[in-house]
Amino acid sequence: MWQCSSKMDSALKEETGASISPVLKKRKCLIKSIHLKQNTKAEPLLVSFSNGQVLDKANLKGTLYQNTSANKRQKRQRVFAVDTPKMRYAGKNFGVEAGTTSRESVFIGVLDKNTGKMELVETSTFLLHPVLEDIKSTNHHLQDSIHSLTFDEKQEQVATSFGTKKAKQYVNRRKQYQVNTEEMALAIDQAASAIDMKSEDLDQGAKEKDTYLSVLPECDREASHIEDVYKLEVIAPDNFLCYFEKPARHLLEGNDPDENCTLLFRELLASAKLEEEEENQLRLACVALYVEVLIKFLSLRDRDFAKDPLQECPTKIRSYIFHEYTQLNNKRRVRNREAEDRARVSTLILAFIANKYQLSVSTLLQSVPIERQKLDILMKVIGAHHLRDSNLYKLKLPLARLAKQYKGRSRK
Incomplete structure (x- = not known):
């Protein structure tokens, strides 16, 4: 049984404009079913406008466009357009123009008060911007000034002229933080030329991008509680873990796990059974x-990827893992070093969460395919402390600092 708070209903009421009760009451309900988005079907949309709000009696016509490319990732790209009597608004769920919520999973909960069961429907969110047409003028100076503007510059002009006070403040802050890139590049070149660097001091990984932050999931190093540094609902939310609910209940009822399972899994399962x-x-x-x-x-x-492995894993989980930690290269699925480290870090963090934020070094070396030196480096990246007297890794505040910046090397 998964707990669902009525705060979700309140958030939906804010979107629809309905009245909101001043007192939020928590209630427990059963998730009856979860309807995920499909490429071939349209789903409910949550739409907001960047420079206005919809009137009560507005009669708007919206059209949803989908990318018909053969690429599975591009098939998820959609554009939503709304026409008003005077202007067209459009937004998309991909690229730099998409809002931050377009990259997150948003669900609508439909609660049946008679049965106490809820259905979750995954939705798509769109932030619509006005579509500004080119100014029709015979003055070529005026045309050049308009066509030379980028999309962000046009949006800044609209926000400055017609936006709210908050939007104008945001534009002003962006202008304050802008840096002259040419002057900065010149200063960097001058500083670099003033240093006599030897060839043996150059690190081979310095030519590649620094992956110190790229291997970590969302991390709050300033959190006051260890539970808030790496949040479980961000790395593996309930709608993601629910695919393991059936085998998990089977194990909690006293059935023995697979004899080939790792020692780490047995310890995590034993720790889960201790919960009240x-x-x-x-x-x-x-x-x-x-x-x-x-x-x-x-x-x-x-x-091994050509053999379609992990068949016993739920389809959604297997698809997510291959999408997140592998890539296609000449029609072959491969895994580079950075993606492999991201998968290792996620595994270690989830193991910390499930085992009260401490893990045995010997158990990890027996269970996870990793060398001791590499394990120590990734633990420092995560922020875990090594307790030499008990040979344990412990994740506690303050987090351990990484003395040397971590760099990953991609396979050729």
Whole structure:
């Protein structure tokens, strides 16, 4: 049973403009079903406008366009347009013009008060901007000044002229933080030429981008509680873990796990059974199952991807792992070093969360395909402390600092 707060209903009421009760009451309900977005079908849309709001009696006509490319990732790209008597508004869920919420999963909860069951429907969010047409003028000076503006510059002009006070303040802050890139590049070149660098001092990985932050999930190093540094609902939300609910319940009922499972999985499952609340037991058991799947994924080699591995894993989870941690190269699925490290870091963080933020060094080396030196580096990246007296890694505040900046090397 997954807990669902009525705050979700309140958020929906804010979107629809309905009245909101001043007192928020928590209630528990059963998630009956989850309807995810599909490329071939349209889903409910949550739409907002960048420079205005919809009137009560407005009769707007919207059209949803979908990319028909054969590429699966591009098929998810959609454009939503709304026509008004005087102007057209358009927004898309991809690219730099998409809002931050377009990259997050948003669900609408439909609660049946008679049965106490709720259906979750995944939606798409769009931030619509006015479509500004080119000025029709015979003055070529005026035409050049308009056509030379970028999309962001046009948006700044609209916000400055017609936007709210908050929008104008945002534009002013952006202008204050702008830096003359030519002067900055010249200063960097002068500083670099003033240093006599030897060839042996150059690191081979310096030519590649610094992956110190790219291997970490969302991290709040200034958090006052260890639970808020890496949040479980960000790395593996409930709508993601629910695919492991059936096997997790099977294990919590006293059935033995697979004899080939890792020692780490057995310890995480035992830790989940110690929880007092049934809901927490189920959630942590699902986390343990997800950790086990990631360990099996890390044990694979590039040539194994052609055999369509992880068949016992739920389809949605397998698709997410391949999409997140692999890439296609000449129609072959491969995994570079940075993606492999991101998968390792996610595995270690989830294991910390499921085991009260401490892990045995020997258990990790027996379970996760990783060398001790590499394990120490990734633990420093995560911020975990090594307790030499007990041979444990412990994630606690303040986080451990990385003495040397971590750099990953991609495979050729």
